[in-house]
Amino acid sequence: MTGWTTHTGRAAALPLANVDTDQLIPARFMSTPRSEGYGRFLLHDTDARIPEGTTILVAGPNFGSGSSREAAVYALVDFGIRAVIAPSFGDIFAANAANNGLLPACIPEAETLWPRLPAELTIDLAAGTVTGLGETLRFTLDETRxxxxxxxxxxxxxxxxxxxxxxxxxxxxHNKHPWAVPARDNNGSGHPTGEEI
Structure with a gap:
């Protein structure tokens, strides 16, 4: 996975709260090999449509709630989304997002952007800012993420x-507690010599 520090892209609104992982990608599509891409399944069973070329999604609170399915993140990433801006996120979704290069940017006032989208926004990871539409908003993000x-x-x-x-x-x-480490047999199996497994 390639790291990044800044991203400028087209932002679109997803004016919905509580978008869960089953809405992001229905379970029946998860048997598809990842190599084929999950982007075409994003929000498949909803009326929501994200314009092609969107790289930043601005959503409502509790985004990514529900199950722990990492495929929800795959669907967003494979569609081309680099960041989701929302007032709050499901904890497991946010962890999965960071592990796959997708920014979960928590901005309490995210919904105020909806009427002015689509528009171009710039994200600065190091500064923790989103700039565009004549303003700069700060987002919170765990330092490890x-x-x-x-x-x-x-x-x-x-x-x-x-x-x-x-x-x-x-x-x-091992040097201080050699008795705590089993001796290896001649095959290096790691099982104590002469003992049954």
Whole structure:
């Protein structure tokens, strides 16, 4: 995943509250291979239509509520959405979004933008701002999620950054507590030698 710090794009309104993950992508489409793209299934069973070329979606409160399906984020990303601006988000959706390069920008007054959209907006991740329509709005975002988006990281990448410290801890722990680590057999299976599995 490629990280990013700023994005300028076309913003469109999705003037709905409580858009849940089942509305974002109905479950029956989730058997489609991801390589085929999920963008065409976005909001499939709703009357809502997002104009082609939209990269920023401005929605109502509690966006992405419901189940933990990561496919909801895939549908947005595959459609071309880089950021969703809303007053609030489902917690699991927001975590999945950051892991997949999609910004969940929390702006309490997001709905005030609806009458003036579509329009071009610029997002600055480092500054935490959305600029356009003659104003600058600040958004809140967990710092870990901000780092993930800027660097293109997911949870595995965050852990891998500490590989040296993890290896040092493991070595030190093994030296201090050798009895806690099972002996390996000649095949390196990791099971204590001579014991049944």
């Amino acid at each position: 901000r780092d993930k988006l800027i660097h293109g990281w997911d949870d595995i990448d965050l852990t891998a950054r500490h590989a040296a410290a993890i290896a040092a801890f493991r070595g030190d722990h």
